[in-house]
Amino acid sequence: MNATPLYEVRNISKKYGNVIALDDVSLQVMPGEVVGLVGDNGAGKSTLVKVLSGAHSPDSGEIYLDGELRTWKSPHDALSAGIETLYQDSGLAPDLTVAANVFLGRELKAKGILGKLGFLSEKAMDVRAREELLRVGIAVPSSTRSVAQLSGGQRQAVAIGRAVAWANKVIVLDEPTNHLGARQSGEVLEVIKHAKTQGLGVIFISHTLPHVLEVTDRIVVLRLGKIAANAPTSEFTPDSLLKVITGLSGSN
Amino acid sequence: MTVESSPVQEQRGARIRAVLLRQDVLLLVVFIAMIAFFSILNPRFFSAAAAANILQDFSPVMLMAIGQAFVILSGGIDLSVGAVLGLSGVTTAMIIRDQSANGSDPGVAIALGLIAGVVVGALVGLVNGLLITYGRLAPFIATLATMGAAAGITLVVTGGVQIAGAPRELILLGNTTYLGLFTIPVMVVIVIAALAWLYVSRSKFGRWTYAIGSNSFAARGAGINVRRHLLKIYVISGVLAALAGAFVYFRLGSGSPLSGRGGELNAIAAVVVGGIALTGGIGRLSGVILGSLIITAVLSGLIIIGVEPNWQQVVIGALIAVAVGIQGIGSFKGRTL
Numbered sequence: 316m317n318a319t320p321l322y323e324v325r326n327i328s329k330k331y332g333n334v335i336a337l338d339d340v341s342l343q344v345m346p347g348e349v350v351g352l353v354g355d356n357g358a359g360k361s362t363l364v365k366v367l368s369g370a371h372s373p374d375s376g377e378i379y380l381d382g383e384l385r386t387w388k389s390p391h392d393a394l395s396a397g398i399e400t401l402y403q404d405s406g407l408a409p410d411l412t413v414a415a416n417v418f419l420g421r422e423l424k425a426k427g428i429l430g431k432l433g434f435l436s437e438k439a440m441d442v443r444a445r446e447e448l449l450r451v452g453i454a455v456p457s458s459t460r461s462v463a464q465l466s467g468g469q470r471q472a473v474a475i476g477r478a479v480a481w482a483n484k485v486i487v488l489d490e491p492t493n494h495l496g497a498r499q500s501g502e503v504l505e506v507i508k509h510a511k512t513q514g515l516g517v518i519f520i521s522h523t524l525p526h527v528l529e530v531t532d533r534i535v536v537l538r539l540g541k542i543a544a545n546a547p548t549s550e551f552t553p554d555s556l557l558k559v560i561t562g563l564s565g566s567n
Numbered sequence: 568m569t570v571e572s573s574p575v576q577e578q579r580g581a582r583i584r585a586v587l588l589r590q591d592v593l594l595l596v597v598f599i600a601m602i603a604f605f606s607i608l609n610p611r612f613f614s615a616a617a618a619a620n621i622l623q624d625f626s627p628v629m630l631m632a633i634g635q636a637f638v639i640l641s642g643g644i645d646l647s648v649g650a651v652l653g654l655s656g657v658t659t660a661m662i663i664r665d666q667s668a669n670g671s672d673p674g675v676a677i678a679l680g681l682i683a684g685v686v687v688g689a690l691v692g693l694v695n696g697l698l699i700t701y702g703r704l705a706p707f708i709a710t711l712a713t714m715g716a717a718a719g720i721t722l723v724v725t726g727g728v729q730i731a732g733a734p735r736e737l738i739l740l741g742n743t744t745y746l747g748l749f750t751i752p753v754m755v756v757i758v759i760a761a762l763a764w765l766y767v768s769r770s771k772f773g774r775w776t777y778a779i780g781s782n783s784f785a786a787r788g789a790g791i792n793v794r795r796h797l798l799k800i801y802v803i804s805g806v807l808a809a810l811a812g813a814f815v816y817f818r819l820g821s822g823s824p825l826s827g828r829g830g831e832l833n834a835i836a837a838v839v840v841g842g843i844a845l846t847g848g849i850g851r852l853s854g855v856i857l858g859s860l861i862i863t864a865v866l867s868g869l870i871i872i873g874v875e876p877n878w879q880q881v882v883i884g885a886l887i888a889v890a891v892g893i894q895g896i897g898s899f900k901g902r903t904l
Contacts, residue, residue, distance in 0.1 A: 420789035
């Protein structure tokens with residue numbers, strides 16, 4: 316592929332003390348492409364997610380969005396550039412309502428002088444939260460309920476819905492099917508396919524290899540902080556993928 | 568995918584809202600019961616003069632509790648507010664004394680003193696915030712350190728003696744009541760409490776405070792500048808404690824280096840009695856206003872019925888333990904049911 320990647324990181328390295336979490340890692344995603352990122356525990360997936368989302372800065376390496384060199388000083392920079400991240404297990408504030416979570420960091424202000432004074436328009440946020448979630452295929456009966464009152468699957472639905480609703484370029488999903496039942500996982504995969512048809516670039520991190528093989532176009536395997544494989548999904552079988560992850564064989 | 572609503576959960580949502588409302592009603596009932604209790608033991612408690620007095624006692628507790636409410640909602644704690652009250656109070660007193668001695672207009676002297684005190688409070692708050700955000704200290708440790716430092720500096724600059732020399736206008740400002748109940752500082756506190764209530768519940772600033780206390784990682788992930796927000800919160804807490812210090816001084820007409828001692832205990836008690844969870848993210852400012860009224864009524868009531876003042880802190884400590892204990896039972900039930 317010679318087209319410009321939508322989002323790309325090149326030669327990323329990151330150390331925590333003496334531990335090398337990422338060693339010269341490169342990854343790219345094209346518009347409408349779903350890239351699977353897999354690897355054993357401690358392979359560096361979470362660190363790479365944090366670099367992609369702007370939560371951590373790499374020690375060395377470059378980040379390109381639409382072919383332009385960028386630096387993220389905080390998640391806020393990456394969010395404003397259209398890159399949404401769903402963090403594993405901790406993406407929502409449980410004491411806030413569904414609507415407050417969907418609009419967290421992007422609150423709608425009240426009209427006129429009240430808005431200038433910092434007051435919020437709760438009604439508009441409730442209505443629009445429901446609309447935005449519906450648009451990406453998630454139906455919420457009550458957006459005014461606190462997230463702590465939802466089941467695990469429902470929370471995950473809201474978290475994914477929020478990320479997909481706001482993303483206008485790239486969405487990074489860290490273990491979105493964790494702790495979910497078969498039916499709910501299937502629904503998450505549908506949301507990913509939906510995002511793909513919208514032309515978003517999707518980076519999908521998961522331990523569940525059948526999900527990765529089902530939904531991705533390309534798979535990147537991390538092992539001990541390095542890229543162990545990077546190839547179209549069609550070149551992998553469940554067996555060969557597992558072998559690369561565990562280091563029993565290398566490819567590329 | 569669908570987020571299904573089961574009737575059970577709808578009911579539970581309604582029940583939680585009802586409980587929150589009931590919490591305010593319950594606090595109001597406790598407050599009224601206490602007034603009745605103290606009034607029966609000593610009828611003087613139930614008079615306009617006593618009420619005006621209680622409102623004056625209420626002012627510093629309310630101001631410190633508002634700052635403390637923001638801090639605790641964000642998942643922190645500010646132990647330095649009492650010491651800031653003392654340090655800012657004597658700063659205000661010393662500036663006003665010196666200005667008056669130099670023949671400044673009393674209004675100018677008071678304004679300068681007030682500004683100086685507030686600046687000192689803001690600085691201590693800023694140091695707290697910096698230690699917590701950039702220094703990565705636990706709020707408990709950071710504010711314990713500044714509490715000690717501020718109390719020490721207060722003793723050093725005053726030599727441990729009271730700062731006298733307040734102009735007559737200042738004592739009038741601090742003690743003239745309108746409608747038989749409200750001094751100007753009390754009215755200022757009521758306005759600040761009303762504004763804080765609106766801001767905590769209806770503004771972006773309040774929303775972010777809850778979000779950080781509920782899950783600071785999620786807040787940062789949502790693009791909120793958590794450090795900057797926490798800095799603002801600790802500065803607000805310092806400024807409000809400084810204002811409390813000035814108002815205590817306006818009332819007494821002399822700046823005591825010991826005046827803030829134990830103030831943090833009252834503020835924390837008002838916040839937790841008001842139903843704010845020490846773990847952050849949960850609670851309402853309406854509860855804190857009622858909590859402050861209850862704490863003040865307890866403090867004044869104990870004196871009026873003749874309990875030795877040294878027992879006050881024991882009672883406040885017990886109130887904190889009971890309030891947190893009740894919250895714990897509530898959340899325990901919430902988790903298991």
